[in-house]
Amino acid sequence: SQKIEQNSEALNIQEGKTATLTCNYTNYSPAYLQWYRQDPGRGPVFLLLIRENEKEKRKERLKVTFDTTLKQSLFHITASQPADSATYLCALDAAGGTSYGKLTFGQGTILTVHP
């Protein structure tokens, strides 16, 4: 069966360190993968998209990698700040690239950055 797993429910790190979140999937062949941030009581907000033919994508302090052989994406936040505390969701293209937006989401990882 298809499954998306994010490495842990919660991740606690100290300010200034790099946070690394993991997203593993099985029985999908996604054309792309996205990462979203969700704050309590709010809707998810798009952060980054990485396509199947891309190994790495960066945006400011964020970096995403995508390994289609391992069926894994890593999401890094460097020089983390308390304001980065939120739930981070990975989302897979569930339609094999045929239809943008049919995303299947992981359960999310709650990141807490301690001052």
Next chain:
Amino acid sequence: DAGVIQSPRHEVTEMGQEVTLRCKPISGHNSLFWYRQTMMRGLELLIYFNNNVPIDDSGMPEDRFSAKMPNASFSTLKIQPSEPRDSAVYFCASSARGSGTGELFFGEGSRLTVL
């Protein structure tokens, strides 16, 4: 742009009552999605529309759920009759198909409690 607008933000109703959730997508976006989020199941795609036409409703849990998009600027999700297990946060999201990123823009959600 005001973003995706959902109403009501909170709804408390009794079992058996009809519930109607509303969504106004971002102007110019041609794809609209309804998601449901619970602690147990995370974010689940219920149905999505492209150019006001339902494309995939395989996520709609049962016949009690229905969704319409009469025009490009309005969609409804109706539950009739409602049951306690329908309690969740319902999100509407829109995207511009062909944007190149497939980024979903989410509303703030409608929190439904069925007593």
